Amino acid sequence: MITTHLTYDDLMAWEHRKRANFVNSIGGFKSVCLIGTKNKARQTNLAIFNSIVHIGANPPLIGFFIRPDSVERHTLENIIETGTYTINHINENIFVQAHQTSARYPRDISEFTKANLTEEYLNDFFAPFVKESTQKIGVEFKEKIDVPLNGTSLLIGEIKSTYIPKESLKDDGFIDLEESGTITSSGLDSYHTTQKLARLSYAKPDQWPSHI
Amino acid sequence: MITTHLTYDDLMAWEHRKRANFVNSIGGFKSVCLIGTKNKARQTNLAIFNSIVHIGANPPLIGFFIRPDSVERHTLENIIETGTYTINHINENIFVQAHQTSARYPRDISEFTKANLTEEYLNDFFAPFVKESTQKIGVEFKEKIDVPLNGTSLLIGEIKSTYIPKESLKDDGFIDLEESGTITSSGLDSYHTTQKLARLSYAKPDQWPSHI
Numbered sequence: 001m002i003t004t005h006l007t008y009d010d011l012m013a014w015e016h017r018k019r020a021n022f023v024n025s026i027g028g029f030k031s032v033c034l035i036g037t038k039n040k041a042r043q044t045n046l047a048i049f050n051s052i053v054h055i056g057a058n059p060p061l062i063g064f065f066i067r068p069d070s071v072e073r074h075t076l077e078n079i080i081e082t083g084t085y086t087i088n089h090i091n092e093n094i095f096v097q098a099h100q101t102s103a104r105y106p107r108d109i110s111e112f113t114k115a116n117l118t119e120e121y122l123n124d125f126f127a128p129f130v131k132e133s134t135q136k137i138g139v140e141f142k143e144k145i146d147v148p149l150n151g152t153s154l155l156i157g158e159i160k161s162t163y164i165p166k167e168s169l170k171d172d173g174f175i176d177l178e179e180s181g182t183i184t185s186s187g188l189d190s191y192h193t194t195q196k197l198a199r200l201s202y203a204k205p206d207q208w209p210s211h212i
Numbered sequence: 213m214i215t216t217h218l219t220y221d222d223l224m225a226w227e228h229r230k231r232a233n234f235v236n237s238i239g240g241f242k243s244v245c246l247i248g249t250k251n252k253a254r255q256t257n258l259a260i261f262n263s264i265v266h267i268g269a270n271p272p273l274i275g276f277f278i279r280p281d282s283v284e285r286h287t288l289e290n291i292i293e294t295g296t297y298t299i300n301h302i303n304e305n306i307f308v309q310a311h312q313t314s315a316r317y318p319r320d321i322s323e324f325t326k327a328n329l330t331e332e333y334l335n336d337f338f339a340p341f342v343k344e345s346t347q348k349i350g351v352e353f354k355e356k357i358d359v360p361l362n363g364t365s366l367l368i369g370e371i372k373s374t375y376i377p378k379e380s381l382k383d384d385g386f387i388d389l390e391e392s393g394t395i396t397s398s399g400l401d402s403y404h405t406t407q408k409l410a411r412l413s414y415a416k417p418d419q420w421p422s423h424i
Contacts, residue, residue: 001346002378005335008371011272014385021385023269026349026374028301029389029396029406030266031240053265053277054242056362057235060223065265089240095409096421103415114417123217134213137238142361149355149368150268156361159220162238166214173226173233174399177241184241184396184406187386189413189424192406194241197307197395199402203315205326209308212401 024050025187032185034098034117035064036086036128037078044119044128045074046111048101050185052087060159062087062139065152071104079155083141084126088133091181095191097132125161134180136163174199236262237399244397246310246329247276248298248340249290256331256340257286258323260313262397264299272371274299274351277364283316291367295353296338300345303393307403309344337373346392348375386411 011019031052038044049072055061064087066072079085090098094117101111112119118131125138138161145154168180178194185191200209223231243264250256261284267273276299278284291297302310306329313323324331330343337350350373357366380392390406397403412421 003375004378004381006374006376008272008373011371011374016270018385019272020269022381022387023272023274023371024266025385025387025389026347026371026376027264027266027274028243028245028347028394029241031242033240051265052239053263054236054239055277055359056364057232058228058362060220060231060235061362062235062239065267092409096412099412099421100415103417105417135238135240143359145357145359145366147267147355147357147366147368149273150270152268154357154366156359159223159235159238161220162218162223163215164218164238166216169216169234173230173237174402175234175237177237177398178404182240183409184404186389186406187411190386190411191409192390193409194396194398194404194406197304197403197405199399200308200311201401203312205315205317209311 021187029184029186029192032090032183032191034088034090034101034130034133035075036088036130037075037082038127039078039081043108044110044112045078046101046115046117046130047072047075048098055156061142061156062137062159063154063156065154067152069151071102074107079141082126085139085141085157086127086129087137087139088130089135089177089182091134092183092193094132095183099189122163123161134165135175135177135182137161233399241396241398241404244302244395244403246300246302246313246342246345247287248300248342249287249294250339251290251293255320256322256324257290258313258327258329258342259284259287260310267368273354273368274349274371275366275368277366279364281363283314286319291353294338297351297353297369298339298341299349299351300342301347301389301394303346304395304405306344307395311401334375335373341375346377347387347389347394349373
């Protein structure tokens with residue numbers, strides 16, 4: 001194997017788009033989801049995000065990063081205005097439609113319509129879920145933490161409601177996302193299904209983990 | 213398909229470990245990497261993290277979340293002390309060893325030794341890389357941002373150096389991680405290889421994206 005060594009200076013000398021592809025790839029595979037929102041005038045918005053992160057389980061918190069000066073600003077505005085949003089997993093059947101939501105539509109056009117995805121309202125939750133998604137989370141906005149280094153923000157919310165396929169939930173709380181068709185992404189535009197290697201037992205100092 | 217609906221109260225009523233499995237799963241597939249550090253006394257440390265996130269490309273920034281009161285504290289202490297760390301992707305050949313680094317070893321024991329992984333020093337970078345990894349990043353610590361909601365912290369660093377297989381780097385800056393064997397994780401303990409569906413073209417309002 002021939003190794004390529006690239007330094008900070010090498011990357012900074014590249015044109016913007018090439019550097020974006022590289023830096024978005026080098027972090028590894030990512031969660032990719034659709035975030036659904038609605039403003040007080042009942043205009044819906046749907047946008048794809050690949051920066052979803054687990055923040056903590058007690059209480060159940062989930063986060064994502066947003067660039068306030070980008071096409072993502074409609075999502076941010078709606079979350080600030082209403083305090084509510086949904087996170088919907090993407091599967092093989094809808095990944096092209098999900099990608100299409102990243103196109104630059106004007107404020108008064110819903111990406112649900114343009115990407116042929118269906119708004120779904122569950123148990124009086126204000127923000128729209130994506131009907132075609134198999135793993136859905138209703139989130140209440142808790143905190144926006146700015147990253148001064150580059151002007152992005154981390155939005156953190158509390159998990160209020162989840163809708164998942166019954167058979168994907170295991171007795172120990174693990175959700176088999178592969179079984180339910182959730183996919184992963186890499187870089188800015190690459191989508192992948194997964195194939196399980198193993199679940200491994202809790203690691204202890206004196207023994208190798210076993211398959212569980 | 214039968215859907216299970218779980219609320220915040222349902223999750224909070226579960227015992228800690230079950231809730232941790234669930235909330236760590238519901239966010240989707242994740243990047244899983246080994247973070248290598250060394251303190252000033254030259255004691256090395258290696259720890260697995262599944263909370264790596266892309267922060268931005270200009271400048272190239274990468275982040276991860278850490279729980280300061282956990283087994284992860286050695287990593288945090290070394291980063292604060294030396295300002296430097298490495299992020300190393302995990303492949304199918306080393307995922308069991310990588311998982312083993314999460315066992316609770318004392319401060320003066322290196323997980324490199326206990327997990328049968330090899331320290332590698334490249335171009336005078338202070339922190340140790342993992343020789344068995346095929347995608348490696350040398351990072352300079354820039355900022356620690358605390359999350360008051362639950363006491364975790366986001367550590368952000370600048371990408372100073374990368375070592376990747378020559379053939380995995382494409383002309384447009386995209387890195388084919390699947391080709392080089394990088395794997396993904398879900399929940400706290402599940403590891404998966406990937407199978408590419410497609411790369412999609414930049415989304416524009418008036419046309420569906422095409423495969424690139």
